[in-house]
Amino acid sequence: MQTDPDWLIDFRGVELRRGGNTLVGPVDWQVELDERWVIIGPNGAGKTSLVRMAAAEEFPTTGTAFLMGERLGKTDMRDLRAAIGISSAAVQHRIPDEERVFDLVVSAGYAVLGRWREEYLDMDFEHAQEILRQVGAEHLKDRTWGTLSEGEKKRVILGRALMINPELLILDEPTAGMDLGGREDLVGYLGELAMDADAPAIVMITHHVEEIPHGFTHAMILDEGRVVAMGLINTVLTSENVSRAFHQPIQVDRIGERYFARRAK
Numbered sequence: 001m002q003t004d005p006d007w008l009i010d011f012r013g014v015e016l017r018r019g020g021n022t023l024v025g026p027v028d029w030q031v032e033l034d035e036r037w038v039i040i041g042p043n044g045a046g047k048t049s050l051v052r053m054a055a056a057e058e059f060p061t062t063g064t065a066f067l068m069g070e071r072l073g074k075t076d077m078r079d080l081r082a083a084i085g086i087s088s089a090a091v092q093h094r095i096p097d098e099e100r101v102f103d104l105v106v107s108a109g110y111a112v113l114g115r116w117r118e119e120y121l122d123m124d125f126e127h128a129q130e131i132l133r134q135v136g137a138e139h140l141k142d143r144t145w146g147t148l149s150e151g152e153k154k155r156v157i158l159g160r161a162l163m164i165n166p167e168l169l170i171l172d173e174p175t176a177g178m179d180l181g182g183r184e185d186l187v188g189y190l191g192e193l194a195m196d197a198d199a200p201a202i203v204m205i206t207h208h209v210e211e212i213p214h215g216f217t218h219a220m221i222l223d224e225g226r227v228v229a230m231g232l233i234n235t236v237l238t239s240e241n242v243s244r245a246f247h248q249p250i251q252v253d254r255i256g257e258r259y260f261a262r263r264a265k
């Protein structure tokens, strides 16, 4: 079976099952390099399960999955993971509290936690410095991970994900726990990234349509493991589709480049 070289993600009939339950699927999904996807859906809809397969962290139980042209199960997962930047609660939980922020970011390219386990180049230090500046975390570089607030952690983990110059960037609730100002800063930054032609393909899970940065091109809505709608964002993020997924009348409005949702009267 072949995949299209333009597709970073190519899922065909992909399902993830555990203990007799289908967590997500079957899903057919293709993501191209210049696409920026948002995935929304109620708690337990299967969003994280889906992106864990896209992050080469899980194998599908059934179906065929290609990531960056390589078929999952037929290639070394470590090679794939080296090209995928991930910001998620699971990644956060693996970081020891005593890890220094700058070391955490600089070591990302070597897929290790801990600054002194590899040789680093001046270029790596400069790159890490620049990325921390971009995500608004330069002032945190000498702090240890365990001392950071939730929002500060989110910035740093995004920096670590970007440090490897990924082909695919996976963001599982990247703004969770952030205050309003911090969230708007990060949404603005992600919007700039989304508009950058050299940026990686992006797949972002969020609970709040208000957090979708401008420049995002596609959306998928999941409910109970199934795709309710997927495709171009403006055709998918409609009141009708969101109401169907959340089982209540929701009005979705687009104001400028941003989306807003509330329960319809």
Ligand SMILES: Nc1ncnc2c1ncn2[C@@H]1O[C@H](COP(=O)(O)OP(=O)(O)OP(=O)(O)O)[C@@H](O)[C@H]1O
Binding pocket: 018, 019, 021, 023, 041, 042, 043, 044, 045, 046, 047, 048, 049, 050
């Ligand atoms: N290892 C597992 N074994 C059994 N069930 C699981 C396992 N992992 C997840 N689930 C279940 O699969 C469903 C989908 O979980 P998933 O984390 O993918 O949902 P989600 O859409 O990301 O949810 P949330 O918005 O709450 O983060 C949930 O009902 C969850 O309880």
